[in-house]
Amino acid sequence: MFFPKELLDNIVYYKVITILTGAGISAESGISTFRDKGGLWDKYRPEDLACQSAFDADPLLVWSWYQYRRDTIARARPNPGHLALVKWEALARDFTLITQNVDGLHRAAGCRRIVELHGNIRINRCQVCGQESNMEETPFDGQVPICSCGGMFRPGVVWFGAMLPENALRVAFQAAEHCDLFITVGTSAVVYPAAALPEVALSRGIPVIEINPEMTPFSKSATHYIQGPAGTVLPELVAVYEKAHGLSSPTDPNS
Ligand SMILES: [Zn+2]
Incomplete structure (x- = not known):
């Protein structure tokens, strides 16, 4: 070198x-940038899923995508x-x-x-009270994980358009x-x-x-x-x- x-x-x-x-x-x-062709999610652009408006419109869809990303990341070392x-x-x-x-x-x-x-994709953050938990404590199991305050957890990452x-x-x-x-x-x-x-x-x-x-x-x-x-x-x-x-x-x- x-x-x-x-x-x-x-x-x-x-x-x-x-x-x-x-x-x-x-x-x-x-770990790819999730812009690869031929994948399960290639009809979506990341910026159309990783944003607050997508989560507000369809939290289950956004969570399903993040679960797919988490599964990929879980195999990476x-x-x-x-x-x-x-x-x-x-x-x-x-x-x-x-x-x-x-x-x-x-x-x-x-x-x-x-x-x-x-942020960190392995963290969940309540979008009402800001409480954080790790993805093992409050996993996505086909249902949007819910905080003890009743608010929806979202992945603890910074979305497009956010500060x-x-x-x-x-x-x-x-x-x-x-x-x-x-x-x-x-x-x-x-x-x-x-x-x-x-x-x-x-x-x-x-x-x-x-x-x-x-x-x-x-x-x-x-x-x-x-x-x-x-x-x-x-x-x-x-x-x-x-x-x-x-x-x-x-x-x-x-x-
Ligand atoms: Zn909360």
Whole structure:
């Protein structure tokens, strides 16, 4: 794997790391963007189901679609890219993982400080009182799950046309404002407000690295573009980081 010399020379100085992930890292675990042809649901566009008006019109239809998505996600496992980020979190002094993915794979891998900008598909949220429960506690079993307050549960994701959660956005921007290395992984970072996060880091003169199999509109703005899948690039990059920080001996008596 080729890493830019400037990155290798400076990696020892990077202690506050912020990562922004998108659909690309989940795709390596077999999770599609649900725009594939030939599927059970291909006559629907995701934006026509993942919205409040669709839920208001036909909550059972929207729930059935999310159950199909949950079934797909339940079979997916974190890949070496997810696992490398767990290791990086343990190595770095400060580490924030911001994700646009709703599949919960970063959580399943073991990452602790996660900002889920678009929510989490494994969570149910009451649309009346806001109470949250996990999908095992209040499963969709062909009937819309109902909260103890009597309100309908809906999947705990951010729908098209809705605002991103205020608290998650605040933490994400704080992380972009305080990190000394910012990395985008598997995202084209063109949709706002998430697209503003690497811009914040760049405006501070902080290096922004993009890791993607293909170049994106953002690649030219990034300080370094590293071509390749997350599952290949991240384990190698974390190994370089670990070595530079002298952290490679787990039996170090001084640690
Ligand atoms: Zn409720």
